[in-house]
Amino acid sequence: MIHARGLTRRFKIKGGDVAAVRGLDLDVPAGQTVAFLGPNGAGKSTSLRMLTTLLAPTSGTAVVAGRDVTADPAGVRARIGYVGQKNGAGDGFRARDELITQGCCYGLSRAHARRRADEVLELLDLLPLARRTPGTLSGGQRRRLDIALGLVHRPGLIFLDEPSTGLDPQSRADVWRHVLRLRTEYDTTIFFTTHYLEEADTMAERVVIIDHGRVIADGTADRLKDELAGDRLAVTPAEAAGVTRAAEVAARLAGAAEVTVTGGTVGVRVPDARTAMPEYLRALDAAGVPAASAEMTRPTLDDVFLSLTGRTLRESDDARPPADDAPGTPAETPTRSASDAPPTGRGGPVDPAGGRAPDASGDADTSGTAAGRGAR
Ligand SMILES: Nc1ncnc2c1ncn2[C@@H]1O[C@H](COP(=O)(O)OP(=O)(O)OP(=O)(O)O)[C@@H](O)[C@H]1O
Numbered sequence: 001m002i003h004a005r006g007l008t009r010r011f012k013i014k015g016g017d018v019a020a021v022r023g024l025d026l027d028v029p030a031g032q033t034v035a036f037l038g039p040n041g042a043g044k045s046t047s048l049r050m051l052t053t054l055l056a057p058t059s060g061t062a063v064v065a066g067r068d069v070t071a072d073p074a075g076v077r078a079r080i081g082y083v084g085q086k087n088g089a090g091d092g093f094r095a096r097d098e099l100i101t102q103g104c105c106y107g108l109s110r111a112h113a114r115r116r117a118d119e120v121l122e123l124l125d126l127l128p129l130a131r132r133t134p135g136t137l138s139g140g141q142r143r144r145l146d147i148a149l150g151l152v153h154r155p156g157l158i159f160l161d162e163p164s165t166g167l168d169p170q171s172r173a174d175v176w177r178h179v180l181r182l183r184t185e186y187d188t189t190i191f192f193t194t195h196y197l198e199e200a201d202t203m204a205e206r207v208v209i210i211d212h213g214r215v216i217a218d219g220t221a222d223r224l225k226d227e228l229a230g231d232r233l234a235v236t237p238a239e240a241a242g243v244t245r246a247a248e249v250a251a252r253l254a255g256a257a258e259v260t261v262t263g264g265t266v267g268v269r270v271p272d273a274r275t276a277m278p279e280y281l282r283a284l285d286a287a288g289v290p291a292a293s294a295e296m297t298r299p300t301l302d303d304v305f306l307s308l309t310g311r312t313l314r315e316s317d318d319a320r321p322p323a324d325d326a327p328g329t330p331a332e333t334p335t336r337s338a339s340d341a342p343p344t345g346r347g348g349p350v351d352p353a354g355g356r357a358p359d360a361s362g363d364a365d366t367s368g369t370a371a372g373r374g375a376r
Pocket residue numbers: 011012013018019020021038039040041042043044045046047320321362363364365
């Protein structure tokens with residue numbers, strides 16, 4: 001569904017230029033749900049905008065839904081849905097009318113567009129709200145309408161740029177419940193960005209992490225965590241005086257890394273907690289430092305990012321890619337991939353459509369419109 005090689009985008013800025021995306025290589029098979037993660041400014045939106053033809057690459061190639069983004073952008077737009085960070089619907093028309101207009105923009109007959117509008121309203125549980133204007137909807141309802149707009153032409157692949165940002169936890173869960181129906185009921189390929197790591201962890205079968213415009217990790221969340229982060233043990237010795245000794249013992253465990261002492265607790269990262277914990281407790285007993293409590297935790301995707309870059313995703317929020325490709329920058333971090341390729345599925349049906357021209361100017365297009373709406 002997505003096949004990108006060396007996709008690169010530079011922006012001219014005062015006094016230089018910014019390499020927002022540096023040689024993106026990506027293959028996404030049909031039916032896969034992929035989370036695209038990275039700190040602010042990592043290059044997620046720029047990548048999405050190139051893959052959805054909203055922005056012309058500076059160099060590199062991408063074939064999306066079987067069409068080349070540069071040679072046949074209209075063909076790409078006819079086959080994909082794109083839901084940007086901002087709302088796609090205006091405030092003037094009723095939800096159903098917005099959807100019908102969107103369908104017509106994609107080349108559907110008015111009767112077909114009406115049918116599709118009703119289908120997507122039902123799919124997103126919006127039928128009771130069909131006559132409301134978008135401005136009167138709640139944040140979660142409006143986000144579902146955005147997604148409906150991206151689906152009206154029945155794309156086999158949908159790009160969602162931060163679909164749940166700014167929503168309360170209940171609305172986030174609701175939006176995801178609907179997005180996942182696309183996968184289970186229609187085998188839609190879903191490519192989304194998010195700042196919520198637990199969403200990537202639970203919703204995606206594959207996680208791609210980008211930093212400074214380059215992919216630095218790619219695989220299932222579990223495999224990335226196993227291979228790149230490891231489990232964490234936290235043991236509190238019965239006597240505070242035993243903490244230093246307990247930390248020394250921890251450092252000698254097989255594959256031990258990142259030994260920390262926080263208050264009276266020793267933390268250590270190990271490849272597999274199930275074997276390391278009994279080993280650690282036995283070694284502590286042998287050293288005369290019995291444990292009062294012991295806990296093991298699975299790593300998070302943030303731990304994966306930390307182990308790859310030395311920063312947490314949240315610490316990196318202000319990070320921006322350097323203005324050039326100077327060697328030795330964090331952008332040199334090699335890609336790590338988990339060895340088990342995620343499962344594949346089947347793409348959904350497609351409809352013909354038109355759409356907006358790619359932005360070759362380099363100006364940011366931050367609109368949240370679905371890819372076809374520019375044709376209105
Ligand atoms: N039109 C532009 N002109 C100049 N620089 C830009 C432009 N668009 C993006 N950039 C820069 O390119 C880099 C990547 O931006 P991008 O928006 O793709 O990151 P992101 O990962 O989507 O960030 P966020 O999570 O904050 O949305 C950033 O340094 C950004 O400032």
